[in-house]
Amino acid sequence: MKKIFTGLFCAVAVSTALAQDIQNNPGSNHGNKFEQLGTILSTPNEQRTASGAPGVKYWQQRADYNIKCELDEKNLVLTGSETVTYYNNSPDPLSYIWLQLDENEHSTVNNANYQSSSTMPSQMSTQMLDRVSGRNTTEDNKLGDIITKLTDASGKKLSYVINKTMMRVDLPTPLKPGQQFVFNLDWHYKITDRLTIGGRGGYEYFPEDGNYLFTMTQWYPRLCVYSDFQGWQNHQFTGRGEFALTFGNFKVQMTVPADHVIGSTGECINYSAVLSPERLARYQKSKTAKVPVEIVTLAEAKKAEVSPASAKKTWVFQANNVRDFAWTSSRKFVWDAMGQNVGNKNVMCMSFYGKEAYGLYSKYSTRLVAHTIKTYSDFTIPYGYPVAQSVEASNGMEYPMICFNYGRTEKDGTYSESAKNGMIGVIIHEVGHNFFPMIVNSDERQWTWMDEGLNSFVEYLTEELWDNKFPSKKGAAYTIVDYMKLPKNELEPVMTNSENIVRFGPNAYSKPATGLNMLRETIMGRDLFDYAFKEYAKRWAFKHPTPADFFRTMEDASGEDLDWFxxxxxxxxxxxxxxxxxxxxxxxxxxxxxKFAERNGAVNKVAAPMVPVYDDISKVRNRGDKSIQFYTDKDTATHDFYWKYDRGLVNVDQNKYESIMKGKTPSGPSTEALAADDQKKYAGKYFYELSFSNKGGLVMPVIVEFTYTDGTKSIDRIPAQIWRLNEKSASKFYVQDKEVASIKLDPMRETADIDESNNYWGKLPAPSKLQLFKQRSAVNGRNPSYGINPMQVSK
Structure with a gap:
């Protein structure tokens, strides 16, 4: 999910030790930060190997869905029936299965009831007040999933229990390994106003034209993941931590008003029945088009807004090997599309948007979809689905093959640059989620960073390849500095459960994205990193990886020991x-x-006998044991000068020693003055010893930039391993051919150093001026715009 984080806006572990940084040598200045992760990571087994790859006995469950649903636009109700076939591919017999009822998030009686501290503000909107009031009541607001029927394949009723946002279905008999279970489920729920009550799915109402835009997400009861590493993932849905879901095949029939246009996960298999011949022809043309083709034009969308249809149509979509299914429906939509070749396969890139977004989306959205799936494919694996879609819904959320984004213009069609850049970023981010976690299917509810962080990293790479001047907000090291400066009591490790993170955006999105970019640019290098990252994507495509699988694969495929990182x-x-x-x-x-330095103060003295500095107990007892005879006592042939010298049987005259040594260089090789050529060779050398201290605690490479008196520069990159024998201080000796005027650490701001004031030696740069101002409040939601934007001025 994409969010905009301004400034510093904003575990239930797999095992107790998993997210803990267990110290190997606590209290020491070494032996901690460079020790292997060891038992912090889960133990390798036949399902998950020590290399980070799936094992020979890796397994995962499967759930296939056949769903029929109807959208009642007048009463704002969605009614559905589904037949689910659940395959037990695990080695375990199952006596029950768990389903997610995410719509219960809005219920006053069945929500997860995860509460946080709250305070009374000095001012708030009426919408916010209504939302708070709705949460505090114990009266049933009749929202959430209403289950009307649950039977097995033969029609026999099944027992079930609803626990807040989760539903346990008790099986008549245990489902044995290799077996499958078919059940039927009927349900309905009242669709909520997403912009008022919150949430990822629902409707948006447009009072200007009296129409709705529906985003149908988390809309059907769906299977939880049962896995080898934690059993059932049935943690409650609180609205933040996203989803762990089971792959399967979907066939979905949606009955909606006849003038609605639907965008959906999967491919429509009855376009010929729901599209006019003209629109069908446009769709066929768009498959090979080099620029987006409007299948539903702006004029047609505007016309539909003023004359709603009373009849209904049923659209049918098929999606294979997906972990979820979402769709959108509205008569307001302009729909455009074009094909993009990825891995010798034509992928349909499409966008759906209302007139409110036309000035931005018609120019950029589908092009961004195509750019994103192509770029992500280059960095990971070829895009695995036939369709990729972007829907403008004043939102930021992702599902297989479809995502919901924002990016509307002013009423005159102009827009600010921040609105444009925000739209570009959110479309790339949400389309990119097709790879993480829709294909590489990590558990978002437990480890948010495994989808948001990895995706934000590749989003950064994709933004960079979209426009070299694009102002990416996460990925570059300097962008995380303000977060890293915070007091420790306001921080938590990236390895923290999603519900327990205070500053969600920096922790789960920006910090992991920054870390991966550091690995790529500063620590590993692009070639090693890119190969290992691709390997991770290949190994875990359409599977369920854990953090240990990622960490191990990155090391296994690169040959780099990254445990310290x-x-x-x-x-x-x-x-x-x-x-x-x-x-x-x-x-x-x-x-x-x-002159050579003195050794133990004895260079100019006769060397003392080399005898033990302390007469230890063993030597004392051995001398007292009359049964012991020492070899040198028995064999006088071993009695050389030093045997006698050590025992004081011979003496060396100090005066005679000094007389002999006069004019000679003691204790070492003989030396002589440098020849003229050598003097010339070495006379111009400059020697520098740099002393560093690790004040922050995080070990990182030391990047040193030398600026010489002649104005030239050079950079030395010292690997992080310089800290391995002393994690608090280090030094480096340099021989330079030119005199150094100044030295600066981390000149390109690659390591997220939080205090650059101690990074200099020598001539400091001229101070810049700090402009002070009073901040005005934002007035335009996600894309604040103040005054007249430059585009309006140019008009």
Whole structure:
């Protein structure tokens, strides 16, 4: 899911130890940050190997759906019936199965009831007040899923229990491994005003033309995941943590007003029945078009708004090997499309949007869809589905083959640059979710970063390839600095359950995206990283990976030991703050003959006997044991000068030693003055010793930029392993051919260093001016616009 985070806006673990950074050598300055993750990660087995790949006995469940539903636009009710075939591919017999009832999020009696602290504001909108009032009541508001029938394939009633947003279906007999179970379920629910009551699905009403735009998401009771690593994933749906879902095949029939246009997961298999011949011809033309073709034009959409139809039509869609199914329906839609070749397969890229978004979406949306699936495919695996769609619904949410985004213009058709860039970012992000987690199907409710963070990272790569000047808000290291500066009591590790994260956006989206970009650009290099990242996508496409599978695959496929990075960036909250504490400068002395330093203060004295510094208990007892005879005592042939010297049987005259040593260099090789050529060779060398301290606690590479007196520069990249023997301080000795004027750490801001004031030595850059201003409040929702935008001025 895509959100806009301004400034600093905003575990239930698989095992107790999984998200803990267990220290190997606590209290020490080494032996912690570079130790292997070991038992922090789950134990490899036949389902998940130590390499990070699926094992020889990997398995996952499957659920196929045949659904019929009808949209009652007048009464705002959706009624449906579904036949589900559930396949038990696990080695375990199952006595019950769990379904998700996400619509119960809106129920006053069946919601998850996850409450957080709240305060009384000084001002609030009436919509916000109504929302709070609705949550505080105990009276049943009649929202949520109403189950009207649940039977097995033969029509026999099944027992079930609804626990808030989850539903347990008790099976008549245990479902054995390899068996399948078919059941029928009828239900209905009242569709809610998404913009008023909140949530991902519902309707938006347009009072100007009296029409609705429906986003039908999380709309049918759907199977939870049963997996090898945690059994049933039946955590409650609170509205934040998204979904762990089972792959399967869908056939869905949607009956809607005849003038509605539907966009949906999957492919429509009855376009010939629901489209006019003219629209069908346009659709066929769009398959090979190089630019978007309008299947439903703006004029047609406007006309439909003023003359609603009373008849109904049924659209039928088929989707195979998907984990979910969503759709949208409205008479307001303009619909355009074009084909995009991905992996020698033509993918239909399509957009649906009302007149309110026409000025932006007709120009950009479908082109962005095509760019996104092509770019993501290049970085991961070829896009696995036949369709990819973007729907403008003043929203930001994703489902297989379809996503809901925002990006409306002013009434005059102009728009601000922030509105345009926000639309570009959200479309790329939500379309990109087709890869993470729709195909590489991680558990979003447990580990949000595995879909949002990975997706935000590839979103950043895709934005960069869309426009080199695009102002990406996450991915580059410097964008996470403000978050990393926060006090520790306001932070939690990336490895934290979604419901327990305070600053959701930076933690689950930006920090993991930044970390992956650091790995790619600064730590591993693009070639190694890209190969390993592709390998992860290939291994876990259409499967259920865990964090351990990702960490292990990245190391296994690259040959890089990255446990230190996972520990620091994903399991910890320490920031990067590397300080350049001091610089020692020396020049070569090429004229004299060097004197060697004294060793233990005895260079000019006769070397003392080399005997033990302490007469230990073993030596004392051995001497007292009359049964022991020492070899050198028995064999006098071993009595050399030093045997006697060690025992004080011979003496060396100190005066004689000094007389002999006069004029000689003691303790080492003989030396001589440098020849003229060597003097010339080494006279111009400059020597520098740089001392660093790790003030933030996070070990990272040290990037050193030298600026020389002649104005040239050079960069040395020191790997993070320089900290492995001392995690708090390090130093590096340099030999330079030119004199250094200044030194700067992390010149390209690659490591998210939170304090750049201690990164300099020598001549500092001129200070910039800080402009002060008083902030005005935003007045235009997700895309705040102040005054007249430049586009209006140009008109």
């Amino acid at each position: 996972w520990r620091g960036w994903f399991y910890g909250t320490d920031p990067c703050d590397i300080s350049l504490d001091s610089v020692k400068v020396s020049k070569a002395d090429v004229d004299g003959v060097p």
